[in-house]
Amino acid sequence: MSRISECFKNLQADGQTALIPYVTAGDPEPWVTVPLMHALVEAGADIIELGVPFSDPMSDGPVIQKACERALKNDVTLDSILDMVKQFREKNSHTPVVLMGYSNPLEAMGYQKFAEKAQVVGVDGVLTVDMPPEESGEFKQLMDSHDIDTIFLVAPTTSAQRMKKIAEYAKGFIYYVSIKGVTGAAALEINEVTAKLEEIRRYTSLPVGVGFGIRDGRSAAAVAQVADAVVVGSTLVRCIEEHANRPQELPAAVASLLAEMRHAINARDLASVSA
Amino acid sequence: MPDTQIDDYFKTYPDESGHFGPYGGRFVGETLMGAIYELEEAYKQYKNDPQFQAEMDKDLADFVGRPSPIYHAENWTKKLGGAQIYLKREDLNHTGAHKVNNTIGQALLAKRMGKTRIIAETGAGQHGVATATVAARLGMECVVYMGAEDVARQAQNVYRMKLLGAEVVPVQSGSKTLKDALNEALRDWVTNVDDTFYIIGTVAGPHPYPAMVRDFQSVIGREARQQMLNTTGKLPDALVACIGGGSNAIGLFYPFIQDKSVAMIGVEGAGHGLQSGQHSAPLSAGTPGILHGNRTYLIQDTAGQITETHSISAGLDYPGVGPEHAWLKDIGRAQYVTVTDTEALDAFHELTRTEGIIPALETSHALAYVSKLAPTMSADQSILINVSGRGDKDMHTVAAMAGLNF
Ligand SMILES: Cc1ncc(COP(=O)(O)O)c(C=O)c1O
Numbered sequence: 001m002s003r004i005s006e007c008f009k010n011l012q013a014d015g016q017t018a019l020i021p022y023v024t025a026g027d028p029e030p031w032v033t034v035p036l037m038h039a040l041v042e043a044g045a046d047i048i049e050l051g052v053p054f055s056d057p058m059s060d061g062p063v064i065q066k067a068c069e070r071a072l073k074n075d076v077t078l079d080s081i082l083d084m085v086k087q088f089r090e091k092n093s094h095t096p097v098v099l100m101g102y103s104n105p106l107e108a109m110g111y112q113k114f115a116e117k118a119q120v121v122g123v124d125g126v127l128t129v130d131m132p133p134e135e136s137g138e139f140k141q142l143m144d145s146h147d148i149d150t151i152f153l154v155a156p157t158t159s160a161q162r163m164k165k166i167a168e169y170a171k172g173f174i175y176y177v178s179i180k181g182v183t184g185a186a187a188l189e190i191n192e193v194t195a196k197l198e199e200i201r202r203y204t205s206l207p208v209g210v211g212f213g214i215r216d217g218r219s220a221a222a223v224a225q226v227a228d229a230v231v232v233g234s235t236l237v238r239c240i241e242e243h244a245n246r247p248q249e250l251p252a253a254v255a256s257l258l259a260e261m262r263h264a265i266n267a268r269d270l271a272s273v274s275a
Numbered sequence: 276m277p278d279t280q281i282d283d284y285f286k287t288y289p290d291e292s293g294h295f296g297p298y299g300g301r302f303v304g305e306t307l308m309g310a311i312y313e314l315e316e317a318y319k320q321y322k323n324d325p326q327f328q329a330e331m332d333k334d335l336a337d338f339v340g341r342p343s344p345i346y347h348a349e350n351w352t353k354k355l356g357g358a359q360i361y362l363k364r365e366d367l368n369h370t371g372a373h374k375v376n377n378t379i380g381q382a383l384l385a386k387r388m389g390k391t392r393i394i395a396e397t398g399a400g401q402h403g404v405a406t407a408t409v410a411a412r413l414g415m416e417c418v419v420y421m422g423a424e425d426v427a428r429q430a431q432n433v434y435r436m437k438l439l440g441a442e443v444v445p446v447q448s449g450s451k452t453l454k455d456a457l458n459e460a461l462r463d464w465v466t467n468v469d470d471t472f473y474i475i476g477t478v479a480g481p482h483p484y485p486a487m488v489r490d491f492q493s494v495i496g497r498e499a500r501q502q503m504l505n506t507t508g509k510l511p512d513a514l515v516a517c518i519g520g521g522s523n524a525i526g527l528f529y530p531f532i533q534d535k536s537v538a539m540i541g542v543e544g545a546g547h548g549l550q551s552g553q554h555s556a557p558l559s560a561g562t563p564g565i566l567h568g569n570r571t572y573l574i575q576d577t578a579g580q581i582t583e584t585h586s587i588s589a590g591l592d593y594p595g596v597g598p599e600h601a602w603l604k605d606i607g608r609a610q611y612v613t614v615t616d617t618e619a620l621d622a623f624h625e626l627t628r629t630e631g632i633i634p635a636l637e638t639s640h641a642l643a644y645v646s647k648l649a650p651t652m653s654a655d656q657s658i659l660i661n662v663s664g665r666g667d668k669d670m671h672t673v674a675a676m677a678g679l680n681f
Pocket residue numbers: 372373398399400401402476477478517518519520521522523524589590591635637638663664665
């Protein structure tokens with residue numbers, strides 16, 4: 001069983017929802033990323049989504065665009081990010097790490113080389129935003145043969161027919177993009193999300209995570225009631241931006257923001273168990 | 276190139292899922308997948324619908340002014356002392372460039388699909404103007420994304436778009452040029468996918484855009500092929516066109532692809548020279564990668580980050596190129612060459628003075644290459660150049676090079 005599947009199995013056994021923070025690797029400075037990952041785990045992260053910065057992040061709003069720009073100014077590359085994961089694994093062998101980004105950096109390294117390196121350093125999953133199942137044939141085969149989960153997106157615009165196809169390709173979990181828009185753009189509508197998750201579950205037994213529109217403890221707790229995982233991105237990255245000039249203080253600040261969400265989620269999880 | 280590849284070309288490319296060999300495809304976020312399938316279905320349906328075609332042909336005739344003539348540039352031919360030079364006069368189209376051929380087609384499609392809002396990206400502003408023009412006519416809301424740097428260097432076109440009722444949004448991210456405008460337009464589309472039609476201005480983007488824009492622009496080559504036969508009794512020996520995203524070039528080339536005697540030459544912007552690293556020539560100096568929905572040649576670093584491009588002409592200042600050109604390069608059916616800013620500027624002045632035609636700076640790249648090519652050919656041979664647009668929009672840039680300011 002993959003580290004991701006095991007993580008979800010354990011959480012489900014405890015009636016808990018996974019909390020998945022997203023941070024862009026190398027933002028605002030490369031040395032910050034590994035300590036930040038450890039701090040996030042301590043604050044309650046179950047899985048870490050590590051963004052691979054790209055010069056042209058078409059699916060991202062201004063907050064993550066700027067994070068990419070800050071990271072790229074430091075010459076962060078896919079290679080150096082794989083090194084970060086390796087470092088992280090020196091002290092943490094249980095928290096799954098998912099790389100999230102765009103196709104071109106993977107394409108530039110070469111899928112085969114990426115698969116080999118990622119497996120060795122302990123990457124658990126890959127989410128390539130601009131590579132739908134239609135284009136992922138060769139890539140998915142290589143990820144499969146190197147035991148790396150391929151995570152795919154489902155959107156509000158995804159038809160039932162596509163959901164079926166995505167479910168066939170997906171491994172680890174399915175990521176539901178809760179809004180029509182770029183990352184950080186708007187707040188999600190919990191009723192719409194609930195309905196869509198029901199539909200997705202008709203096609204897959206994989207855990208379903210929700211991301212893109214979660215901004216605070218309240219929305220995190222609301223989503224946790226219906227989803228298997230809550231993904232928080234822009235809110236954390238905004239906090240990173242605010243601390244860009246004080247990187248020493250950054251891991252603690254971001255971690256305390258995440259801890260708030262963890263508390264909010266746990267409180268609701270408990271309430272619904274006792275109710 | 277294997278002959279069979281060319282003999283079956285029209286049937287073979289792109290394949291069902293939009294690939295030209297390894298290039299092209301549909302590399303977009305899941306939120307847009309539904310929209311591009313919807314577009315593909317609509318396009319397939321109307322492509323062979325006689326009523327749709329008739330409406331488009333009427334617009335191209337009465338609104339755009341087609342067919343555009345071919346003109347035998349006799350003065351310039353004499354001066355260069357080689358092949359006969361013919362110009363396909365897309366500069367005479369309404370709005371001043373080839374771009375309108377495509378916006379007419381896509382806007383009619385948008386209307387049939389019941390979309391009420393149009394968005395576009397633009398570099399030089401020609402596509403933005405052509406989009407604002409059709410939107411005004413159809414009474415549709417129109418938003419044009421334009422890199423902040425391009426807003427500054429194409430001020431006149433910005434004003435034209437505003438007069439036509441479009442909202443022009445300066446894009447401040449990244450390099451503030453065409454690629455960033457495309458990113459921002461895609462972000463808008465993701466957000467407003469239900470009512471919005473994205474009119475892409477070149478043969479880029481996810482499938483079906485590269486094939487659809489090619490088809491709309493192919494009117495250039497269809498007309499020109501017949502016009503050359505009528506005027507000279509034979510096909511030209513070479514076609515030459517500039518390459519930004521590649522739409523005016525593919526529009527000219529496509530109907531000639533199976534005419535193996537006809538050489539096809541695309542001219543990219545070498546900017547300050549390929550060695551300087553400041554250019555916009557992905558086919559000549561780039562490597563394959565994935566950007567803006569398709570796999571193609573890109574200007575990028577070894578880690579797969581898109582790097583900054585440069586060209587004197589905003590319409591060429593783009594790090595990618597249509598996937599079909601990538602394929603035509605690989606199979607050897609077309610050749611791609613480069614011309615520097617300085618060479619293009621010289622050709623701009625040359626055509627203006629010898630023929631009384633002021634070309635766009637983009638077009639001037641094609642002209643500059645022909646000034647080298649023509650003298651190596653004989654007088655019984657001919658070259659057909661796509662004059663993709665007129666130079667009115669570039670007065671500012673050219674004057675500034677001469678130290679003048681309006
Ligand atoms: C006059 C003119 N020619 C050429 C181009 C380049 O585009 P493409 O390569 O798609 O024809 C532009 C783009 O703005 C243009 O305005």
